[in-house]
Amino acid sequence: MSFELLGEAIIAGVLLGCFYAAVSVGLSVAFGLLDVPQIAHPAFLVLGAYGAYYLGGFGLDPLLAGVALTPVFFLAGLAVYRFYHATFESRGTDAGLRGLAFFFGVAFIVEVALILSFGVDQRMVEAAYIGKSVSLGDVRLPMRMLVAFGVALVLTAGLSLYLSSTFTGRAIKAVAQDQTALALMGADPVRIKQWAFGIATGTCALAGALLIIVAPVEPGLGRLYIGRTFCVAVLAGLGSMPGTLAAGIILGVAESIVLTSFGASWAPAVAFGLLLLVLAIRPAGLFGR
Amino acid sequence: MGRWTTFIVVAVAVLVAALLLARIVPNEYFFFASYVVLQFIVLATAWNILGGYAGYVNFGSGAFFAAGAYTAVALIKAFAAPLMIQLAAAALVTGLMGFAIGAMTLRLRGIFFSIATVAVAVICETVVFNWGFVGGARGATVLQPPAPALFASYARMLFVVMTLLAVLAVALARYVEISWIGRGLRAIRDNEEAAESAGVPTLKLKLFAATASGALMGIAGAPFPLYMSFIEPTSAFSLNYAVSALAMPIIGGTASWAGPVIGAVLLGSVQQVVTVTLSSEINVLVLGVLLVAFVVAAPEGILGLARKLSAKARVR
Numbered sequence: 001m002s003f004e005l006l007g008e009a010i011i012a013g014v015l016l017g018c019f020y021a022a023v024s025v026g027l028s029v030a031f032g033l034l035d036v037p038q039i040a041h042p043a044f045l046v047l048g049a050y051g052a053y054y055l056g057g058f059g060l061d062p063l064l065a066g067v068a069l070t071p072v073f074f075l076a077g078l079a080v081y082r083f084y085h086a087t088f089e090s091r092g093t094d095a096g097l098r099g100l101a102f103f104f105g106v107a108f109i110v111e112v113a114l115i116l117s118f119g120v121d122q123r124m125v126e127a128a129y130i131g132k133s134v135s136l137g138d139v140r141l142p143m144r145m146l147v148a149f150g151v152a153l154v155l156t157a158g159l160s161l162y163l164s165s166t167f168t169g170r171a172i173k174a175v176a177q178d179q180t181a182l183a184l185m186g187a188d189p190v191r192i193k194q195w196a197f198g199i200a201t202g203t204c205a206l207a208g209a210l211l212i213i214v215a216p217v218e219p220g221l222g223r224l225y226i227g228r229t230f231c232v233a234v235l236a237g238l239g240s241m242p243g244t245l246a247a248g249i250i251l252g253v254a255e256s257i258v259l260t261s262f263g264a265s266w267a268p269a270v271a272f273g274l275l276l277l278v279l280a281i282r283p284a285g286l287f288g289r
Numbered sequence: 290m291g292r293w294t295t296f297i298v299v300a301v302a303v304l305v306a307a308l309l310l311a312r313i314v315p316n317e318y319f320f321f322a323s324y325v326v327l328q329f330i331v332l333a334t335a336w337n338i339l340g341g342y343a344g345y346v347n348f349g350s351g352a353f354f355a356a357g358a359y360t361a362v363a364l365i366k367a368f369a370a371p372l373m374i375q376l377a378a379a380a381l382v383t384g385l386m387g388f389a390i391g392a393m394t395l396r397l398r399g400i401f402f403s404i405a406t407v408a409v410a411v412i413c414e415t416v417v418f419n420w421g422f423v424g425g426a427r428g429a430t431v432l433q434p435p436a437p438a439l440f441a442s443y444a445r446m447l448f449v450v451m452t453l454l455a456v457l458a459v460a461l462a463r464y465v466e467i468s469w470i471g472r473g474l475r476a477i478r479d480n481e482e483a484a485e486s487a488g489v490p491t492l493k494l495k496l497f498a499a500t501a502s503g504a505l506m507g508i509a510g511a512p513f514p515l516y517m518s519f520i521e522p523t524s525a526f527s528l529n530y531a532v533s534a535l536a537m538p539i540i541g542g543t544a545s546w547a548g549p550v551i552g553a554v555l556l557g558s559v560q561q562v563v564t565v566t567l568s569s570e571i572n573v574l575v576l577g578v579l580l581v582a583f584v585v586a587a588p589e590g591i592l593g594l595a596r597k598l599s600a601k602a603r604v605r
Binding site: 031037039087097098100101102104105106108109111112113115116220223224226227230234265266268269272273275276279280283 | 340344346348393396397399400401403404405407408409411412414415416418419426528532535536539570571573574576577578580581584585588
């Protein structure tokens with residue numbers, strides 16, 4: 001591979017990687033910090049993408065649609081966690097297998113519901129910045145990737161800041177470390193986890209909008225993103241926000257290089273291959289707790 | 290041997306019934322539909338050996354199924370191998386895959402193990418997608434050989450073969466369940482550290498369970514190309530298999546070998562009816578909704594519900 005081609009692949013990979021970080025931050029919170037086996041996260045992303053598509057039909061910009069849907073997703077997240085906690089966590093026994101099967105089933109239902117209401121065809125949105133590109137020297141960068149890159153950075157940095165400098169954010173980090181200690185300090189761990197899960201689900205609305213900005217979306221897309229999001233969340237070191245960004249970029253660059261040297265049909269295996277590698281070598285991830 | 294007598298009598302009766310049905314039922318569709326139900330019995334039973342007994346949730350059953358099917362296709366393309374050889378080779382290949390997954394349990398538990406199985410599934414699919422010899426993304430056509438002398442059509446023979454495979458799979462699951470292996474696996478499911486320190490050979494048992502489970506899934510998939518006469522990655526790796534393999538035991542009840550059988554017969558039949566009368570999407574939706582409903586409301590499955598009911602009846 002020539003040097004310029006490699007350079008272009010890396011630049012494209014970094015843009016793609018920040019986007020991967022944005023779709024994974026929610027999982028980093030739900031799975032990384034709260035230990036909830038949120039297999040349905042990618043399905044919620046696709047749901048968010050279809051939300052943006054649906055509102056786009058009324059002429060709403062996909063990003064604005066994502067922002068508008070965030071509170072809806074947040075509330076849905078609260079409800080899902082409340083239900084999950086009442087049925088599985090508080091009963092304790094065998095929560096692992098059943099919790100997994102539960103979220104697997106939810107993901108499945110979301111996918112089929114999307115097929116039934118929108119069909120299996122690919123859907124895309126229209127906006128002024130989709131389809132244009134900017135030239136940076138010799139490198140042409142698609143505008144939609146730049147937009148996704150910018151929004152992804154804002155989303156990830158914002159969440160990182162929220163977790164490290166607000167009272168609730170710190171409480172969320174605390175609940176991940178020692179639930180009992182937090183309860184002794186007078187805070188209700190369940191309510192804090194519920195809030196955090198709401199935020200994690202809320203990010204799916206905006207990240208889902210990015211999903212449909214970056215490429216057309218079809219209902220089965222969630223399965224592909226199980227690999228990408230879990231790869232990023234695990235590689236990040238469960239729950240680390242800077243780690244999520246770094247891991248996203250690593251995955252993005254790796255995928256981009258494989259794409260330019262072997263072709264697009266091999267790209268789906270990259271995330272899963274990297275994930276297996278991380279699980280085998282360093283399950284704690286880059287920035288593990 | 291006492292606790293096997295009834296089982297063997299029933300198993301032989303089922304086989305004889307299958308042979309008789311293959312001769313007397315006039316409608317070909319009956320065999321087409323029954324084959325699918327039987328295939329799900331094998332798949333669900335296989336999943337339950339690792340998932341139900343040992344508590345390791347495999348989301349990648351579809352990949353094992355497809356690996357079995359594609360092993361058969363490769364053998365047919367290479368030297369027109371007979372069905373028996375295809376079955377044996379598929380069991381070998383997916384047994385090895387299962388062994389590899391079993392080895393992963395050394396480091397990975399719970400959701401990490403499950404995600405890793407999804408990873409294995411997607412990597413397998415990508416490889417098959419790019420493998421021209423077995424048809425790649427376009428798929429491959431497989432010609433059914435002429436039906437053997439005893440049978441009126443090839444589908445009828447596959448129906449009998451699948452019945453035999455289902456009986457063997459259930460017998461293996463039953464053996465695992467009531468022997469010391471099953472006790473060890475249940476100990477692993479309940480508390481792996483405690484089992485290990487109590488002297489249960491956890492790694493050996495997990496490797497055995499994963500290998501047996503994988504081999505059975507491959508066997509379930511091996512006759513698939515001949516049954517369909519055509520195979521392509523999207524249908525072979527269909528999520529339907531992964532979800533069914535997991536939903537059927539959970540709905541039937543994971544504690545005993547009868548659970549997956551009940552789940553597979555019930556859901557498999559419902560699927561056939563719904564797919565024909567409504568649509569295959571609704572069928573998948575029914576599966577998902579039932580899975581969630583049972584996981585939430587009846588975690589012990591139909592078996593658990595039946596046990597509760599009979600206990601109540603006894604109290605009265």
